[in-house]
Amino acid sequence: GAVVSQHPSRVICKSGTSVKIECRSLDFQATTMFWYRQFPKQSLMLMATSNEGSKATYEQGVEKDKFLINHASLTLSTLTVTSAHPEDSSFYICSARREGINTEAFFGQGTRLTVV
């Protein structure tokens, strides 16, 4: 079964509105979760690292005021795309790793966002 659950799997929204995506670790606590974006035929690009109880760490070029990340508990991180525009349309995926050295990452099912 899924170890990391992401919701919603698909969302269509109007330009200018905000969209919240949830990422939950189901059977382990994750102090750190990761948010990626993937455009068609491209690789996953790390957007930010979500840290439980503290501010997220954003990758260069990712606007922190546009992509709001909240990691309020050890099993939930949320990504809110604010004032969405058509160029924000993409596949957003979260991941989490169990504590330990060299542990693999588990991915959520992904959210396909379409901004019209």
Added chain:
Amino acid sequence: RKEVEQDPGPFNVPEGATVAFNCTYSNSASQSFFWYRQDCRKEPKLLMSVYSSGNEDGRFTAQLNRASQYISLLIRDSKLSDSATYLCVGLTGGGNKLTFGTGTQLKVEL
């Protein structure tokens, strides 16, 4: 230069063939590597972990060459269901940062 580089392919092979993918990395501090498989419009799923020199799981063999800084994935007796994009992933940043290659697309044909 990208931290993790892969040939994007596509590799078109007949069913039953053996196919190999290579992945090179630039960060010598990378601790371990993974091969993930990603189907179209789906999330990546772990195929194999590569910590030391290599790993084998059924038809799949992964090898790590730290001196030359490359990782390989060998698929034997390929099946139609092996068609997917294979992502090479490096773990760095004190074991906290995953860096993805662009992926290699494999198409197994009848």
